[in-house]
Amino acid sequence: MKHPIKLEYYLAALIVITLLNTFLGEKFSSTTLVSILIAITVTYKGFIVIDHFMELKGANKNLRFLMRLYFVIFPSLIIVSAFY
Amino acid sequence: MNSHPIKNSLGIFPKSWSEEHAGRIPGNIPIWVGILSELTEFGIFFAAYFIAKFYYPDTFTQGPQSLHTSLGVTNTIVLLSSSYFMAKAMSFIRVNNKIKCERYLWLALSCGVLYLIIKTWEFHWNTLQGFSANTNEFFTVYYYMTFNHFIHVGWASCAILWVIFRLRRGAYSSTEHSGLEALAVYWHMIDLMWILIFPLLYVLR
Numbered sequence: 001m002k003h004p005i006k007l008e009y010y011l012a013a014l015i016v017i018t019l020l021n022t023f024l025g026e027k028f029s030s031t032t033l034v035s036i037l038i039a040i041t042v043t044y045k046g047f048i049v050i051d052h053f054m055e056l057k058g059a060n061k062n063l064r065f066l067m068r069l070y071f072v073i074f075p076s077l078i079i080v081s082a083f084y
Numbered sequence: 085m086n087s088h089p090i091k092n093s094l095g096i097f098p099k100s101w102s103e104e105h106a107g108r109i110p111g112n113i114p115i116w117v118g119i120l121s122e123l124t125e126f127g128i129f130f131a132a133y134f135i136a137k138f139y140y141p142d143t144f145t146q147g148p149q150s151l152h153t154s155l156g157v158t159n160t161i162v163l164l165s166s167s168y169f170m171a172k173a174m175s176f177i178r179v180n181n182k183i184k185c186e187r188y189l190w191l192a193l194s195c196g197v198l199y200l201i202i203k204t205w206e207f208h209w210n211t212l213q214g215f216s217a218n219t220n221e222f223f224t225v226y227y228y229m230t231f232n233h234f235i236h237v238g239w240a241s242c243a244i245l246w247v248i249f250r251l252r253r254g255a256y257s258s259t260e261h262s263g264l265e266a267l268a269v270y271w272h273m274i275d276l277m278w279i280l281i282f283p284l285l286y287v288l289r
Contacts, residue, residue, distance in 0.1 A: 011168040018160050025287030045279050053171045054272040060107040
């Protein structure tokens with residue numbers, strides 16, 4: 001299985017999202033909207049690594065489900081914690 | 085991709101969980117038992133974070149502002165890059181290009197070592213600022229999570245060295261590389277944990 005450009009594209013996306021999250025955290029005091037945005041992007045980053053770096057997309061569906069579930073549960077808690 | 089579709093499945097799981105029905109297991113079953121155990125361990129850390137944040141919201145608002153954010157961002161980029169290098173190493177062993185596979189493993193290892201150096205520097209910087217695990221609840225959780233993650237990166241880096249040694253001895257090929265793949269999925273799991281740790285400790289206020 002070859003990854004000609006795809007992996008580079010995903011790496012760039014992950015780095016851009018990381019920098020964007022940091023910018024949001026630094027420039028805006030933790031509003032609920034910022035927390036929701038960060039939680040969504042964390043889920044997205046997790047899904048990219050699980051599917052394309054870990055290569056669970058197209059592999060064992062139970063393992064993929066468990067890994068993706070993890071990246072739904074904990075980012076959801078970020079959103080919940082925004083309402084503390 | 086491994087050529088043998090069905091491996092020994094320990095015989096303790098329902099048939100619907102088998103590789104035949106659910107799909108191929110990257111690496112091997114023991115590494116996934118390890119990964120799921122580690123996910124549980126980190127899950128407890130994350131639960132501890134959210135419980136502590138509930139009881140001490142002000143401490144957790146101030147905490148991230150005391151940390152060296154640039155070092156946290158740099159380490160995130162370093163770990164993401166290491167995952168990329170590991171995925172590239174996997175893609176090259178599948179076409180039996182062992183030279184490029186080894187090159188990317190060295191790059192992944194370099195990222196692991198760089199992460200450890202940066203993290204050590206960050207711990208030292210914290211000490212210079214007067215922060216320790218006893219400073220407040222935020223720093224207790226911070227050291228609890230990051231030092232544990234630090235140890236994981238440390239021993240996984242040693243595992244990369246072992247895999248490079250095995251690769252040089254001819255243990256892996258395009259048809260048999262389950263050991264290398266087991267390391268790769270473990271390394272990605274460590275990266276995934278940092279993807280969660282970073283916003284919790286450095287970004288969210």
